[in-house]
Amino acid sequence: MRALLLGIALTVFTHGAAAAPDEALQERVVLLHGLARSPRAMRPLEKRLNQEGYAVHNIGYPSRSEPPDELVRHLQGSLDECCLESGDKLHFVTHSLGGVLARAVLADQRPRALGRVVMIAPPNKGTELVDAFGDDWWFRLFLGPTAETLGTGHTSFPRSIGPPDYELGIIAGAHPLSSRMGAWIVTGENDGVVSVESTRVEGMTDFLAVPVGHVRIRDDGLVADEVVFFLRKGRFENGEQRQTSNGNQP
Numbered sequence: 523m524r525a526l527l528l529g530i531a532l533t534v535f536t537h538g539a540a541a542a543p544d545e546a547l548q549e550r551v552v553l554l555h556g557l558a559r560s561p562r563a564m565r566p567l568e569k570r571l572n573q574e575g576y577a578v579h580n581i582g583y584p585s586r587s588e589p590p591d592e593l594v595r596h597l598q599g600s601l602d603e604c605c606l607e608s609g610d611k612l613h614f615v616t617h618s619l620g621g622v623l624a625r626a627v628l629a630d631q632r633p634r635a636l637g638r639v640v641m642i643a644p645p646n647k648g649t650e651l652v653d654a655f656g657d658d659w660w661f662r663l664f665l666g667p668t669a670e671t672l673g674t675g676h677t678s679f680p681r682s683i684g685p686p687d688y689e690l691g692i693i694a695g696a697h698p699l700s701s702r703m704g705a706w707i708v709t710g711e712n713d714g715v716v717s718v719e720s721t722r723v724e725g726m727t728d729f730l731a732v733p734v735g736h737v738r739i740r741d742d743g744l745v746a747d748e749v750v751f752f753l754r755k756g757r758f759e760n761g762e763q764r765q766t767s768n769g770n771q772p
Contacts, residue, residue: 549611549637551753552601553580556618556643556740557669563740567615570746576613576753579604585619586666590679593668594626606633613637613753617740618644618716619668621692625683625723638689638756640749643713643739646692647681647720648674650708674720685725691752691761694721694731695739713739728752730761 551571553564561568561580568580581600583593605612612633616624621644628636652673655661662670671679695713711718715736722729734742748758757763 548577549575549613549753550605550608551576551578551613551615552605552624553578554597554614554616554620554624555582555585556616556620557585557672558665559585559617564615564617566741567746567749570750571615574750577610583623585668586664589667590623590626590671593623594630597623597627598631601627601631601633606631609635611635611637614639615642615749615753616640616644617642618736619672620644622646622672622680622683625680625686628686628688629683632688636688638691638753639686640691640693640752641721642693642745642749643695643716643736644692644721644723645672645680645716646723648672648678649716649720650674651715652678654707685723687725689756690723690726691728691730691748691758692721692723692726693739693745693748693758694718694729695734695736696731697733697735728757728761728763730758 553561553568555561555563561582564580568578571578581597581604583596583600585593588596612635614624614628621641624639624641628639649672652669653675656670656673668679675681694716696711696718697713708715708717711731713734713736718731730748732739732742732745734745739745748760751759
């Protein structure tokens with residue numbers, strides 16, 4: 523009997539010891555929302571990524587009350603608390619301003635196990651809406667000091683950040699009717715807030731444009747599919763990489 527119990531105990535012990543490395547290798551995803559939003563805006567993506575087996579950290583930050591450098595410090599502190607010491611592979615998925623802030627954070631504090639990054643509708647070259655309204659009192663009052671820095675000029679916050687040196691996929695919206703004012707002011711294909719061209723950044727890995735507006739793009743099911751595909755494969759299922767590999771020009 524003692525030999526049987528010892529055998530059972532050894533089996534349980536060795537099984538538990540083998541399971542621990544699997545748990546340690548779980549991949550994590552940091553979600554960053556956009557301007558004047560909260561983590562609630564990213565909950566559909568949070569739910570989807572949880573279903574795919576990722577450990578998700580849906581991080582909030584005071585987007586309307588602090589300038590860019592303070593927001594970067596805030597996010598660095600949040601990452602220190604949740605993710606950086608785990609050693610797990612760490613991906614980022616962002617919407618709008620969250621993408622620009624992620625670029626700034628990763629340029630200054632790169633996780634040792636950085637995975638892939640997907641930016642949804644990021645104003646990587648700024649937006650003409652800020653050029654048009656950024657100096658108005660109501661813009662400053664309702665959107666705050668960081669919003670003022672998101673113009674298209676060469677000294678804007680987005681343009682002050684260097685190119686990425688990690689796997690980066692960008693999904694742009696091309697549905698301007700979601701914002702009539704934005705469609706009138708923002709030139710070229712756009713999502714009502716950011717032009718398709720402005721989402722691009724030198725050094726990106728893959729690019730995809732979808733016919734969805736700036737706000738709804740983060741909730742779109744097909745966009746979520748592409749986010750998951752990029753995190754797994756390092757490219758979009760229907761992005762420019764695929765078009766190029768098929769002999770077409772992106």
